[in-house]
Amino acid sequence: MSIASNIATFRHGVHPEEYKGLTESKPIERMPFASELVLPLGQHIGAPARAIVVKGDRVQRGQMIGEPTGFVSVALHSPVDGTVLGIELSETITGAMVPAIRIQTDPYSPQLLRTELPPVPEALTTPEFIQSIQNAGIVGLGGAAFPAHVKFAIPEGKTCSYLVLNGCECEPFLTSDHRTMVEEADAILDGTMILNSFVKASKVYIGIEANKPDAIQILRDRISADKLPIEVISLQVKYPQGAEKMLITAIEKLEVPSGNLPIDLEFMVSNVSTIGAISHWFRKGMPLIERVVTISGSAINRPANVRIPIGTPMKDVVEFCGGINSRDLSSVRMLLGGPMMGMVQKTLNTPVVKGTSGMLFLEQEHVSSLDQYNCIKCGKCVEACPMFLNPSILGILAKKGLWADMEDHHVLDCFECGSCSFICPSGIPLVQSFRVAKGIIRERNSKK
Template identity: 40%
Template sequence: MSRELFKFKGGVHPPEHKAESTSRPIHAAPLPKKLVIPLRQHIGNPAKPVVEIGERVLKGQMIAAADGYISTAVHASSSGTVTAIDLQPVPHISGLPDLCITIETDGRDEWVAHAPLDYQAMEPSQLRMQLRDLGLAGLGGAVFPSAVKLDPGASHACTTLIINGGECEPWITCDDMLMRHHADEILQGVGIMRHLLGSTEILVGIEDNKPEALDSMRSAAAKLDFAVEVVKVPARYPGGGAKQMIETLTGRQVPSGKLSTDIGIQVFNVGTSYALARAIHHGEPLITRLVTVTGHVLRPQNFEVLIGTPMHTLITLAGDRDGTTGVLMGGPMMGVPMPNLDVPVVKATNCILVKSAELFPPLPKALPCIRCTRCADACPVELQPQELFRFAKAGDFGRAQEYHLFDCIECGCCSYVCPSHIPLVDFYRYAKSEIWAREKDKRAADLARERHEFRQFRQEREKKEKAEKLAAKAQAARAQAALDQAQRAELAAAPAAEGAAVSDTDAKKALIAAALARAQAKKSDAAPKNVDQLTSEQLHQIEEIEARRTKIRELARKPLESEEKKP
């Protein structure tokens, strides 16, 4: 009995252009002379370098450690010498450089010592940290650290595990070829995910335009000792998106502002599962991936590529041609233009799409919005793109957020169907970046205000404490003066018959009284301040100190008291 499938709203059917790069087998790209490895290849904090310039490194050696929980390590893709740790061009939509480690390869491709992991004997938290140190991150586009996604948390039970083999974007075929040739290893990774998440239902979603991948994955699933259902889903863009795949397979929608784990579902790309299997069963960090090189090239195909390989190397291997008008990382719907061809392949690089005027003619000039609502009909997230465009263009970012701007997955369906050829996604990206920048400025201003207010409070407190100390000193001085005056009056009024001098005992009593008055003044002056927020342990320590001081004062008085009893 086939599984009941559901439809998500919207979506489009652009020309697929898949067959161009699936007619050739996977080839391993040769070792380049230089590897440029960015430290920010994942969502979260960039990795921190742990090597120095001039140091020789081995293939698979950690060269940058994870910085925090949402982060992951970076490794040398081959053996060689670190020649630079500096800013280099990277494949990012901003076109800005980022911190990278450059390695001059030595041609030996010499591995660091590595071994399989006995994941079933390890504590889940220990295993996840090991995966973080092996550089595991999602290979489906978001590049989220896998160790974090494999943590179900105390309040979330991921009963359903979905392996995403949709690959709905035109031109890209790396996941298709991976499933054809490495289905067994992909499902080995699924077994590890199942172990960590405790999932009881495992679904593999593959679009119906990949019959070879479907057959290969079903054959591999039949060999397993646990149930995996390989499901054929209709090919419709963006059906390979995580939320769209969830809705297609289960009929459930992820609520706005929530994660799939909030409804008990976790989704991983097939490439991530394959990389997980290599990490566990071979001890290999994530230093390679499959990359589709297609478009305006002579031999479109898929390469197994070392992370850090320059993109121009792969285009040359695929056969560069005259008439190139640009290069995208990714597909035509969500891909980002590359600033130059020296940028390296990173963990997020699933496709290098070479453009030409024939394959990708320039868009006509954008015209005013005619409010036709075709964009709303095509939106798979059920937004109002025309309204978001209006607010973004006017700079009314508050209203844009009210219309759920951050639910936009930037799939490009709205731009694809727009009869006015408006680059709608560009406006949404601009609005998001402006909101993020303003929130960052607001957080900085709030922090500065808090610091200023605390500084003012501290200064006022110090002034108050200083005034209290001065008042206590003045009071002690007045008390001492009054005491001295009283003692002098008492001595002057003594009967002449008892002698002109005060006895030694009376003199000692007067001295003791004066000393006690001064000690009391000093005690009030030295009374600790700001003890209202102390812990019980700290208060206990203060009590012990005061008890010792009292005991010392008592011991100091004892000899004098004994002398008073003498005849």
């Protein structure tokens, strides 16, 4: 094993206050099973799963209840032994109502996992491995919920020379990946070796921000003890260090050109917890039915890292964490995800889904003012943008609805990290307007 001692990074970016001290040393707790779970069929990028259960069916913990409906789609499993109450519209993170399977948990069940193990990975061909990951319902756990098997399926004519595990967790407040690296290092390394036996990268890295020294040390010790061909890279603490393209730049000093994917440069990047899920699937037969979520913010009584069954409503999680400490709930900003890229929630009925990395409850002092002023041409957003875009000009074009001009100024390269909005002294909601513009441009282009 070689150990990199440099503190690598990318150009631009911002330094928001971390607030990770609230939970970074708190061991992962297990959330009890809620009485009712709500499982949206479309909780990943791509086509929603198709329900294969109906109202009244008895289901077992780990049983498939939704099947993939195409290549960019994954299976859905029941996180509990229970009874299907129906397939109904339910709130989701974006505020849209989507079809979801409601399950009533069996209060008398020991909730043992179905013990049907998948085949040993060594006995699988690469296409069988890819299909097995799809059937396990595994998606990127960093927040995007992109189907993992799609990323792991290397397109014909391409090669993966570099496998990079993303342990940056650069969003403020979030510590679920951090605790997973500390407490489940063996599963992460096992999942890495399983994945790399198929993708066959010649270099395997784990990139971790330097503010997680315990995770860096534990992984290095295990790698050294088992003589694994994996290198842990300590990265500068800077947002958005965990974005795929920034991570590649930091580790190998390569910039992924506009319009290209990491695999075009022979890179595959995957979040550490996603890789841990591969090990849980092949060694324990556990599909993706639960995940670690950071519950944090000044308005929650007991900040914690909690392993939560998918489908658990936010209100049950809040209760488990001691409730909200503000009498005026309307003054608390509730977010799913981190404060930079997360989504504001209006209700506590929204369930935890596969992409839920954090649940934040912020009082006014942590919430940016809604006051907006004119652009003062300070250039701070240009200095912050890791994609070297000009958010100031894009903001002006967005205000005028000049979508074609925005496309000419490469708005589609914006990956909505929020650094420009964070740094803007005029409080201009830049990233929000870019999100809208990208949707309009994509729709127009697809019609063309």
